[in-house]
Amino acid sequence: MNSYRTVDKPVEPVAVLTLRTVKPGCEERFEAELHDFIACSLHTEGQLGVHVLRPEPGSGPREYGIVRRFSSTEYRDRFYCSSLFSQWELTVAPLTEGGPKRQELSGLETWFTLPGQRSMIPPPRWKMALVTVVGVWPTSMLVSWLLKPLTGNLLLPLQALCVAVGIVILLTWAIMPLLVRALNPWLQRRS
16 A cells, blocks of 8 residues: 655635726726625635725726735636626626736736836736846845844854845835836836
């Protein structure tokens, strides 16, 4: 008899951004339908929450961003194939322009949203990766150099932990916001 065990791959949550452009004059009805749909859909299995990014009143664009989180890709796929979702699509089709634009979000997208922005359209992944390297490379060298006198006597895993914490703190609250603000026109330009 075999005593081998298979190790299940950990299931990670999934976030999906859906962009919908509402027809002029249909905003109020769209909002009501969206409210009802979210109330019904939050009770489906695997849902972790929904966040709605509304357009700024009077700003011109009528684009809504709907970020929906699922506990796994399996629940995401089930949701988008469900009759509940199909009915929602039929209900809002006359209220919206064109079809929905849907994109799965990774952890990187959160660095590429400027504070105060109401809508999040992530740049292409290759641009996010390039800007992240530009931020991580000098930050990792700087943090390692600054912490060396303080962590030099610690065990290597603890040194690495201190450096990792320093890099994440600097990237999250200083480096990436500065880079994204400075490079935003290039990041948002579509080819």
